[in-house]
Amino acid sequence: MTSADDRQRLLDLILDVSFEKRDVTLASGKKSNFYLDLRQTLMRPLGVELAGKLVLEKLQSGTPVDAVGGMAVGAVPLVSAVLGAAARGNETQGLLGFFVRKDKKKHGLGRQIEGGFAEGQSVALVEDTTTTGGSTLEALDIVEAAGGKVARVLCLVDRGEGAAEAFAERGVTLEAVFGRGDLPV
Secondary structure (H helix, E strand, C coil): CCCCCHHHHHHHHHHHCCCCCCCEECCCCCCCCEEEECCHHHHHHHHHHHEEEEEEEEHCCCCCEEEEEEECCCCCCHHHHHHHHHHHHCCCCCCCCECCCCCCCCCCCCCCEEEEECCCCCEEEEEEEEEEEECHCCCCCCCHHHHCCCEEEEEECCCCCCCCCHHHHHHCCCEEEEEHHCCCC
């Protein structure tokens, strides 16, 4: 099966289980006439398989990175999907995963970044859906403060409401599997 077929299958699944045409207020405070809950897609075997495969393909075709991560809780399923796809492709060496907490843990080692992250790494941040990019920009700041280099930012769906421009201001291009034009809005 081609990547184009996989892309269409993932879009069909997203539209079936994650997309609703209705008025909502988003986390950014913006109003929208549609809602996307990609957890509904990423908590299904087919969604995990396809999302992981397509994002990994994007990662493999551009600037190499040491690790892939993002803000908890939203990015965790996608990070896991990408790592699973890497393992299925026998790429078990190299690519690591991590997630960023909003705040440092108040117990244990007090970490704000958990998993396979180390100072000096080149990383890709991932997110299921971007609107303004706020949570991923927050993760970018935390990763850079910890000595990481954010080389890439990828998402499954870019709602087309300012995230790409916000990342461009930080010197990073937002790479999306799907954009607003792929949605029936």
